[in-house]
Amino acid sequence: MFAEFAIALPLLILLMYGLAAVGMKIFYLGKIQLADYVLEEEVHDVLSRLIYDARAAKTVTISKSIPTVAFTYRTTTIIWTKFSRAIADGDVIADKEEKRTYISIADKIYYEREDTPVNPLTGDNYFGSTKVTEFKPEFDTTTKILHVTLEMESEISRHKIKISTAVYIPGCES
Amino acid sequence: MNRIDNERGFMLLNVVFLTLITSFAAMILMNAAPRLKNPQAALRLTAIHLANEQFAMxxxxxxxxxxxxxxQVKPEDLTTKNFSEGVPINFTVTSNEKSSNGNLHTVAVEVAWTVNGQDASVKLERTIRVVTD
Structure with a gap:
């Protein structure tokens, strides 16, 4: 009886150890993969928002010291005097300017609109904390093209992703 | 009284079950490993943004x-190391006109790359208006 136990126990321990090692490896791979998904998603989110906002901009302002890109838009508000579908004589069409800003401070990208608090777009994800290592907007006034380079690093997998893109701003006046 | 002869079968069964579980775990692991080595999704994202750059130009x-x-993409943007374990990957950008209607031209941009001997590409189309006086 003791002999059988003496053979079975080390076998069992070895098997359990192997199982635990494989399980830990799978858990680790899953963690890395999740962190990479978060990293990709955040880069894509920031760039697609930025491009979408840039397309219709009237002016583009870029600051180098704290990487910032700001867009302004010309919008109008109509003050109605009569209850009608069409614009009547007494109605006032007032020009309004709207501003949207993307700022990179302290390893994060923040988005700012008028009258709203500054919102972080990246970082603070439980599954994959990320940090911005490079955010470089460049605007070419002659061709009206905005070049954007964004590099981010995952603090969990230590993987880096760097994406450069450009957007043509047809209505830009600056 | 408990006899070890009765428990021998269970012990064998345990060994069989544990082997099965381990092999299943190994199978899952084998599936996960190539996905980490071959991160096409991140490269596809890079390629889409490169195509956008070409369209902007x-x-x-x-x-x-x-x-x-x-x-017309900047030469330094054509090489990336995204998720590729430090191995740089080169993109090639080709564009051709598919159809045109007046001054509206439909252009297809294809961005191609090779990872671990596998070819991959992304093809995007956009209609561009050529301003003529």
Missing amino acids: MESKAAAGTLDLSC
Whole structure:
């Protein structure tokens, strides 16, 4: 009886150890993969928002010291005097300017609109904390093209992703 | 009294079950490993943004009156190390005109790359208006 136990126990321990090692490896791979998904998603989110906002901009302002890109838009508000579908004589069409800003401070990208608090777009994800290592907007006034380079690093997998893109701003006046 | 002869079968069964579980775990592991080594998704994202860059360049020139189909992406943007374990990957950008209607031209941009001997590509289309006086 003791002999059988003496053979079975080390076998069992070895098997359990192997199982635990494989399980830990799978858990680790899953963690890395999740962190990479978060990293990709955040880069894509920031760039697609930025491009979408840039397309219709009237002016583009870029600051180098704290990487910032700001867009302004010309919008109008109509003050109605009569209850009608069409614009009547007494109605006032007032020009309004709207501003949207993307700022990179302290390893994060923040988005700012008028009258709203500054919102972080990246970082603070439980599954994959990320940090911005490079955010470089460049605007070419002659061709009206905005070049954007964004590099981010995952603090969990230590993987880096760097994406450069450009957007043509047809209505830009600056 | 408990006899070890009765428990021998259970012990064998345990060994069989544990082996099965371990092999299943190994199978899952084998499936996960190539996905980490071959991160096509991140490269596809890079390629889509490269195609957008090419479109932006073409639109800018089209606003001045010419449709330029050559590769106009910045040369430093054509090489990436995204998720590729430090191995740089080169993209090639080719664009051709698919159809045109008046001064509206439909252009297809194809961005291609190779990872671990596998070819992959992304193809995007956009209609561009060439401004003529």
